[in-house]
Amino acid sequence: MKRILVATNDRKTPATVSECFDSAPDLDTARDRDSMLHALDRKAYDTLFVDIDFLSLPGPDGNGFAAALSRLWEKNTHLEVVILVTPDRIREAVRAVKAGADNYLTYPVDRVEAKYVVESLYEALKLQTEVDYFRAQVGVGAHTQMVGTRTPAMREAFEKVRLVAPTISTVLLTGETGTGKGVIARLIHALSNRRQGPFVSVHCGAIPDTLIESELFGHEKGAFTSAVKRKLGRFEIAAGGTIFLDEVGTITPSAQIKLLQVLQDRVFQRVGGDVDIPMDARIIAATNIDLEELCEKGGFRKDLFYRLNVFPVNIPPLRDRREDIPMLAEFFLEKLNHMHIKDVRGIHPSVLNAFAAYAWPGNVRELENLIERAFILETSRMLTPESFPSELAANATPAASMPLDLSLPLAEFRERAKENAERHYLKELLALHRGRINRTAEAAGISTRQLRKLLTRYGIHKEEFK
Template sequence: MKTIMLASKRRQVISGLNKFLRDTFSLEKVASFADCLAMLRQKRHDICLLDLNLIVKTGQLPESTEITSKLQNIIEAAAEIPLVVLADANQLRTAVQAVKAGALDYLCHPIAKQEIDLVLHNLSERLAIRSELEYLRSHFWKAEAEDLVRTSSSTMRSVYESIEAVAPTKANILINGDTGTGKSLLAKLIHLHSNRATEAFVSVHCGSMPDSLVESELFGHEKGAFTGAERRKLGRFQVADGGTIFLDEVGTITPNAQIKLLQVLQEGSFTRVGGEQEISVDVRVIAASNEDLKKKAENGRFRKDLFYRLNVFPLELPELKNRRQDIPYLADHFLKKLNQKYGKDIKKVSANVLNAFQGYDWPGNIRELENLMERAYILETGKLLSSISFPTELMAITPQDSSPDQDLGDVTLAEVRKRAVEEVEYRYLAKILEEHKGRIESCAKHAGVTTRQFHNLLTKYGLKSKDYR
């Protein structure tokens, strides 16, 4: 049975819709804007019905800036979930704006049976199309990749559709995106879904190699080719023969290495450093850059002919702050990985944490999210990844639409009290560490405990005195 989230406080609306829908849909009711937003981000429902009265304050004009902003937040959070707005006669303008912005349809209050039947028919068609698309996608993506390709971002949907088209081919690919946006992960996805999936995937971080060793690492060297070359070395291209090589930060390689790379792309062959024998390889090249490689080529800092050889099929990865609707998916994926790695069996990330994530700018992108979650996972003692395990400065960034007690319904009173005490203790310790510039004896005296007890508290909360000196 399909599930509908009904966001309304009006008894008349709730009872009317319950009467019309109870035989064909399962209804879950929420009575606040914040709860509606939080539930949408959990992606648990097939449909959302939003009563506009939930976001209209008494005496407020229906088309006010605040309402427009709240509606936009709901529409973005709904993403692939069909959204229907319920409007009074004086709210029709807002309802039409909602449909133009991405809502599927609107209903007028009081609701007529014929009207709701028509909307439900449209919903059924949309759900059928979505199911067909999901079926087709599931037959392309392998089981181990299904978590990674979940998205509510139109930009990322385009990226994944492009991968479906290009992965089975031999085309070279250039992935552009800021540091930490997941370029390496995308390259592995492409290889996994290519015809070379059973062959080697060789990853090379070009930016981390000394200039003098780039050619040797990529193409190998003969014994005695240079000081320290005591034996023949196979290059990464030869190791990747038959498979895929991923060249991260390709824009950093030396001019000489660029010439050899161009030769491999054009002719499928190269010579080792200090060697004369031409070696043929069949390697698919996926390159990545966190800077504008085209601009570098135009400025003469990267070979133009090499750029065009690499840029056969470009892919652009957005920053995490531009795909915030995917944060719950990514957090869920990382939590599963952490449970496999550490075995704590933490069930989920709290709604408060997810709300704080939505308000943060993520300068380190997906990599920063993964690192923050691993640190919090190590510190967490319960079955819920809660705000107490994350840095206070991150948890202090709370969007206006958040609700401080959204995740409390799943825990006992004892757990609520424990969390409250821990959060206050954490903030208290951080504050006195800052005031006393990390001096343990001074902090312990201020707190009225022994230095040993204070050390134990710092260990418990993952705080380090040196960070405050």
């Protein structure tokens, strides 16, 4: 509810001001300057409608409006001020506005004019709020715009992010490829006390095994044949900030040992060096594989896993957060509209229906890529089915919604429906088990050989679901 103070000797003005609001405001009146100041001391008002005589104090500029307004804002920094004047004193009202007042009205106050002023003040406040919001977004990074969700599992993940961000604890992000682990890592950094420091991202799986230690910890000149000069490692560059180790499960056994030492001792040495360098970076690691299972197979050190798994955060796959798909699609579309000289303002309902039924093996990254591709192809003001790959709708259609072809004999229709259902079932099951043949076959109650034959028959590739 709006809290309004009307400070004037005119008896009709308070009622006129009250009529400007859709619902009755919390409105008080003051008949002189002293009672106005006393009311402002007692209560925090949103807007003050004030007679100009209550403000026109002597000052070096000849009117003293600036000093009078400053006195009001000392009591309430967010107070909006509307000056009330007789028509012959409009020049004084303009000087008051130049001194900082928000607007003015003339006696007798007209309800339509007053309503316009009230609405303009609201729009100005709304615009300023949006400006402040976007400034905050720039301060912490555009990725924070993506933290909205309607999915309980994702809300839980964001709540964990909020709790762990201010700490220096090591975070392990788990989830399938394309779920947005990198975005979450940047969000943790942006919300942390290290936000002013660097954010250094390392894709461990993209670095050759022979260079991983040099990339992470640096090397001294002459440490190996191509080391012609000293090189700083990513840990050293990330000092005072955050280092993000993406696909940490791919690093070599020797690098695992050195990383474990860094986590334990908080110091490291460059390759070929013997000087201990303090490790002053917050570590966030991410993986799309089951590290516990990898530990059991001997592919990853258990002690390193326990060091990394201090605060685990699981990012659910997109198929488990289908409620968020329309919101994410709109976000990506709006982002593209800002980046390109093009104005596509909506997504066709049939496209959203296909999105809702699709298995999303590539998760959020696949959704973003599909939106971008369609945006480039689209010639209308809305993303239509024609701008998306035909297989999106084909792969998304469950057996229950298979179109009826009454020209087919019953036996043939039954066979096609069976194949369609099997194809959809296998894709969902593969996505659930991240493309693992053994687990998918076990869940389906068939042998791995039978599963491979079915995948070949339906043209399904397990790599798409990892």
